[in-house]
Structures are given as structure tokens and as C-alpha cells.
Ligand SMILES: NC(=O)NCCC(=O)O
């Protein structure tokens with residue numbers, strides 16, 4: 188049995204670092220607050236007897252020795268960074284339920300054959316620095332270390348410099364990790380578990396994603412003196428593109444299409460916008476459909492360019508295909524759930540998760556728990572101690588099966 | 593005769609302060625660069641024998657004495673602040689052609705009965721601090737001094753504090769000015785003079801304007817896990833509002849409708865936008881039509897609120913009705929143009945100008961000169977020494993008529 192109060196109290200304690208007025212959390216990747224969050228977590232992990240290592244991309248690995256340390260560890264973990272107006276649970280729940288597993292094993296004096304390892308992956312959110320899941324992506328080999336270190340935020344600040352600044356540019360090589368099995372607990376962040384009234388989602392895979400940057404260029408001119416028919420308004424053209432992205436997603440259920448980021452130049456109320464940059468996020472659990480959505484977007488960009496006389500630069504800078512998790516790990520989660528008597532359903536992850544990239548180099552699956560009204564990436568994100576307890580208990584059970592007592 | 597080279601050289605010299613790579617100018621109101629521009633201008637005005645006064649809102653008044661200084665001055669002037677990506681001429685041409693008039697009168701030893709006064713009005717652009725034409729608006733009584741000093745920019749910096757900081761919070765009361773007549777030279781900023789191949793626009797009035805801030809509130813949630821039909825996307829609703837503003841303007845020719853400023857919250861690529869703030873700028877030379885446009889906007893805001901389930905706050909924070917200029921001043925400009933043999937046409941100002949507010953307390957009109965392709969509020973804004981010479985010569989002639997030699 189895990190200690191549900193301790194898990195909840197740790198979640199609430201961590202949420203104070205970057206805590207917002209509306210009860211959420213703002214702890215962007217590699218900021219001073221991220222540093223504070225990482226340091227608190229490391230203190231807790233050391234108190235629980237773990238050894239701590241940090242790799243070159245800032246991933247943190249905390250290990251509880253097994254009885255045979257020549258064996259690869261059974262891993263769990265997630266991330267401590269949040270959205271700009273994020274909640275208290277997204278990511279943090281996965282890290283702290285890993286810590287609670289270790290603490291519970293200590294409480295009961297349980298020794299495992301395989302070591303147990305909790306990982307904190309750098310910049311999972313992809314909000315301050317894009318794309319997402321950078322730390323796990325470097326370890327999996329999807330990204331090169333150098334390209335990630337050279338990524339800049341919207342103010343031009345380099346990720347590698349921020350890592351140095353907050354003291355998390357570690358010395359462990361970023362890569363070459365092996366796990367006997369890997370499990371990530373996470374709130375669902377969507378509405379399905381709640382709608383079906385299930386306590387646990389047995390995650391069988393993650394949907395595919397395509398991220399783009401688009402820049403629409405028209406011509407700046409005066410808002411009062413430029414007749415409507417002589418305008419080349421980059422913002423008006425962009426509104427059509429944004430609406431088309433919604434239409435494409437709706438034509439491919441259950442696909443998603445989102446524009447979350449907009450930057451207007453010169454952003455002056457009496458100047459017709461000359462340049463607008465937006466982000467585009469497209470997702471689908473079926474790769475053929477996702478490819479189709481991508482083609483429709485590209486075709487529309489051509490059409491809009493011709494119709495509106497704007498220039499559009501479309502940069503498809505991130506893509507990963509839908510990811511199937513490991514059958515054995517999925518079964519381990521399903522069996523643990525049934526053994527503990529929790530209601531459950533199979534589910535596909537709508538969000539990207541570090542587990543998706545860990546799955547490149549280790550047998551992996553995930554454990555989802557419900558969140559209120561399916562809302563995440565919002566300060567009002569909410570879940571209960573009981574829901575967290577259920578997810579963490581399933582994690583403990585599944586890890587023990589793999590790590591062998 | 594004015595000295596065309598001197599006028600042009602002064603324009604080019606001033607344009608270096610905030611000069612941009614693309615040949616434009618970025619000298620936002622009450623920044624360090626605005627301070628530098630003001631100081632250079634004051635130096636020039638003092639060298640030309642003017643006395644200099646600064647009022648409480650930072651307006652600068654440079655006076656060349658007349659032979660009877662009990663008479664109200666004949667005034668001219670404009671502004672030195674620019675758009676974020678502005679040109680070299682918008683506003684500056686009006687100030688420096690005033691200076692060139694004084695310099696030319698000095699060259700020829702001409703004494704006028706009325707004093708001549710050149711004014712530099714604070715924050716005409718309305719870009720860093722909204723609304724526009726603040727300095728002239730305070731003097732005219734349209735705005736209270738206090739409300740203007742308390743205005744903040746997008747970063748929350750107070751106008752009054754910036755005035756103090758750059759040393760332009762003067763001691764002259766902001767108000768109670770009297771002019772015998774007032775003329776403002778300005779580039780047209782639109783396409784009509786060029787299209788009609790005319791050298792001078794005799795400006796008979798300014799169109800009306802309505803400015804709004806609108807905030808659309810939906811609900812933040814996750815871009816990958818929130819099904820399309822469960823979203824409350826503030827940005828998608830805003831795209832419809834932006835398109836409607838264009839449609840309203842097009843339905844009321846020659847009205848204009850523009851969204852130049854957009855701020856998205858939280859502006860994170862994988863979070864559905866929960867709040868979007870935009871500016872709205874609507875203009876029409878006919879007040880009834882402008883009122884109609886305003887009603888259509890308000891009706892659509894109601895409709896969109898109901899249809900999309902978003903909240904919309906619409907703040908109509910600035911309005912002024914179309915402004916007719918003074919018949920005598922208009923005639924003085926037309927007569928000067930004819931006397932000098934320039935081709936000309938009557939024209940309504942599409943932009944707001946300080947002259948529009950000066951016209952509240954003094955007989956006023958304006959002199960327009962062409963600009964390349966009608967483009968302004970753009971770094972590529974362009975005009976020629978000959979076009980500037982024509983405008984300044986008409987100004988000298990019209991002012992002399994009023995000031996009496
Ligand atoms: N779990 C999560 O919110 N990840 C952020 C990356 C994504 O957008 O899917």
C-alpha cells in the first residue's frame with residue numbers, strides 16, 4: 188500500500204513553487220522556478236535513499252538500488268515543468284507517484300531484484316521551448332543533443348544557456364539508457380475516463396503529432412488611410428488559416444487542430460498587420476489520417492497565398508507517428524488495475540508524453556487517472572487524493588511485477 | 593522661398609534617431625529616442641531664435657516673436673513620435689516644415705505682425721499609449737490632463753512617469769492656447785493624391801473615428817486531449833470577430849475597419865487560447881455611417897457571444913466625430929497652392945491629426961503632400977525633396993497671409 192496522504196502533501200508542496208492565484212502553477216522549463224522544483228524533488232529523493240544523476244540535457248535520474256544492480260532498472264517518471272498557466276498535476280503527479288513508490292517500498296522494507304529509477308525529463312511541455320518531450324527525445328535519439336541545446340525561446344534565450352544558468356547541465360551522457368520496463372502515471376487531461384466513470388485508463392498508445400510554425404506576410408499600412416480594397420492584411424489572411432485548421436481537424440474525427448500561439452507585427456492598433464506568426468498543432472491516432480490532414484493544410488496554404496496575395500512560410504518542424512505501447516507493459520498495468528479492483532478502460536493518449544519517446548528504447552506503457560471535467564493546461568486543473576492514490580497504487584503494483592521482489 | 597535642401601537634410605538627420613535597417617524609424621512616444629528627437633528639435637529651434645516652452649503633457653511650443661506680441665500666434669506643428677515600424681515623414685515633416693518656415697523668414701529678414709509658433713504634440717500616434725493625439729487632445733479639453741498622465745502602455749508603464757523620466761513634464765499649463773490660425777503639413781499617408789497626380793491636398797476635414805478594446809474569453813484546455821466539439825476556443829471566436837470588422841467596413845464605403853493589435857493568453861502552442869484581447873479601429877467621414885458601423889459591431893458581439901459561448905467585453909474608449917476644418921484656413925491653403933502654381937485637390941484626412949483637435953479652439957486646416965504608393969505606417973514610407981518643398985512652400989505662404997508681414 189502506498190501512503191496517499193504523503194503523495195497528496197508532496198503534490199501540494201511542489202505546487203507552491205510557481206503557484207498562481209487561481210490555484211494553478213506556472214513553472215516554465217529551465218526558469219528559476221523549475222530549478223527550485225528540481226531541487227526540492229532531489230532533496231526528497233535523496234532522503235528516500237536514492238542516488239541522483241543529471242545528464243547533459245538536464246534529465247534527472249534517481250535510483251533505488253536493487254538486489255542485482257547489473258540488471259537494468261524498472262523505470263517510472265514524468266516532468267516537473269508546467270504550462271504558462273498550468274495546473275498542479277500535469278507531469279508532477281507522474282514524478283511524485285514514482286517517489287511515493289520508492290518511499291512505500293522503504294516503509295515496508297521491500298527489496299526488488301531490479302533497481303527502481305525515477306526520471307524527471309527536461310522540457311516536456313514544449314511551451315517555452317518547442318517542440319515538447321525534449322529530454323526524453325534526446326535520450327531516445329529522436330533529437331540530437333546539440334540541436335536541443337541550441338533551441339531558443341520567444342525572447343531568443345538559448346536552452347543550453349538556461350541549463351547552465353540553473354545548474355542542471357549535468358555530466359551524464361544524454362542517451363544510452365536501458366530499462367527493463369517503464370511506466371508513466373499521468374492525469375488523462377481529457378474527458379473520457381470521467382465520461383465513462385472509470386478510475387484507471389490503461390494506455391495502449393499515443394496519437395501522432397505534427398507541429399508547424401507559420402508566418403503570414405502581407406504589407407503594413409495605415410489603418411485610416413488605406414482603402415479596404417487596397418489592403419494586404421496579414422492578420423485577416425491568418426484568421427482564414429486558423430479557421431481552416433479547425434475545419435480540417437473536424438473533418439478527421441477524432442483528430443485535433445489547434446492554434447495556441449499568435450504574434451502580430453508590428454502589433455500597433457492603427458497599423459494594418461504586416462506579419463503574423465502562429466503555431467499549428469495537429470494530432471490524430473491514425474497516421475494515414477494525420478498525413479491527410481497535413482496535405483490538406485499544405486494545399487490550403489497554397490490556395491490562401493494565391494487568393495489573398497500574402498506570402499506564407501510553413502515550417503513543419505516536428506512530427507512523430509502514433510506510438511503503440513508494449514503489450515507486456517500494457518498487460519502489467521491492466522492486471523494491476525484488476526488485482527486492485529479499480530474500474531478501467533483502454534485509452535489512447537491525446538497528449539504527448541515522455542513515455543512515448545522512452546518507448547523507443549524500452550518496453551513502456553502508461554497509467555491514466557481522471558481529471559475534473561477533462562480540463563488540463565489550465566490553472567483550474569483538478570483531481571482528488573483518491574484518484575491519485577489509485578494511479579500510484581497501480582504503478583507500484585505494475586513496477587513490482589516487473590522488478591521482482 | 594524656402595530652402596528645400598535644408599528641410600530635407602533636417603528630415604534625414606532627425607530620421608537617424610530611431611532609424612531602422614529598412615530605412616524607417618522607430619521612435620515611440622516618450623522613450624529615450626523620443627527624448628533625443630525632442631532635444632535635437634529644440635536645439636534647432638533655439639538656433640533659429642525661438643523661445644521654447646513645454647507644457648504639463650510634454651507638448652513643446654517654439655515661438656518666433658511678431659511685431660505685435662499681444663496678438664495670438666499663427667501656429668503650425670505636428671508630432672515627432674512614430675509607429676513601432678514607422679517611416680521618416682509621418683509627423684516629422686509637419687514639425688520640420690514649421691521650423692523651415694521660421695528659418696526661411698530669418699533668411700529673408702521678414703518680420704510678421706503675429707508671432708509664429710511651432711508645436712510638437714505629445715503621443716500623436718496612439719500606438720504605445722492609446723488613444724492617439726493625446727497632447728493636442730488635452731489642450732483642446734477633449735481629455736483631462738490627469739487621465740492622460742495615468743494612461744499605461746502594454747507593459748503597465750504610466751505616461752506621466754515616462755514624461756518625468758525623459759524630462760518633458762513641463763510647467764506650462766496644458767490648455768488655454770489661442771491661435772489666430774493653425775496649419776499642419778503632413779504626408780497624405782493614402783493613395784489619392786498619387787492616383788490623381790496632384791502635388792497638394794487641400795484638406796477640408798478629418799473623418800470620424802471609433803476605437804475599442806475587445807477581450808474574448810473562452811476556456812483554456814489541452815490542444816491534444818480536448819475533442820474539437822468540447823472546446824471553447826477564444827481565438828477561433830476572435831477570428832470571426834476580426835472578419836466581421838472587415839465586412840462591416842466594406843459594407844460602408846469608404847469606411848475603414850482594422851484590427852492591428854492582438855494579444856493571446858496564455859499564448860502557448862499546446863493550450864487552447866482562453867483569452868484574446870484585440871484593438872478595433874473604425875473610421876468613416878460620415879458620422880451617421882460611423883454610428884451604423886458601431887451598431888453593427890455591437891450587434892455582432894451579442895450574436896457571437898450567443899453562438900460561440902464565449903464572453904466578450906467591448907470597451908469603446910475613444911470616439912470623435914468627423915471634423916470640418918475652417919473655411920478661411922482652407923481658402924488660405926487653396927489660394928497659396930494656386931499662387932505657387934501647384935496642382936491640387938480637396939481631400940478628407942483619413943488619419944487623425946493634431947490639427948483635428950486644434951480645430952476645437954482655433955481656425956485650422958491642413959496641407960497634404962503625396963507619399964509613394966500611398967504607404968505609411970511602414971518603414972518603406974517614402975516621399976521626395978520636391979514634394980516636401982511644395983508642402984512647405986504652401987505652408988509658408990498660407991502662414992504669411994494670416995500672420996501679416
Ligand atoms: N502531457 C502534456 O501535456 N504534454 C505536453 C505536450 C503535448 O502537447 O502533448
Ligand SMILES: NC(=O)NCCC(=O)O
Nearest residue numbers: 411457716717724943944
Ligand atoms: N497621422 C497619423 O498617422 N496619426 C495616427 C493616428 C491615427 O491612427 O489616425
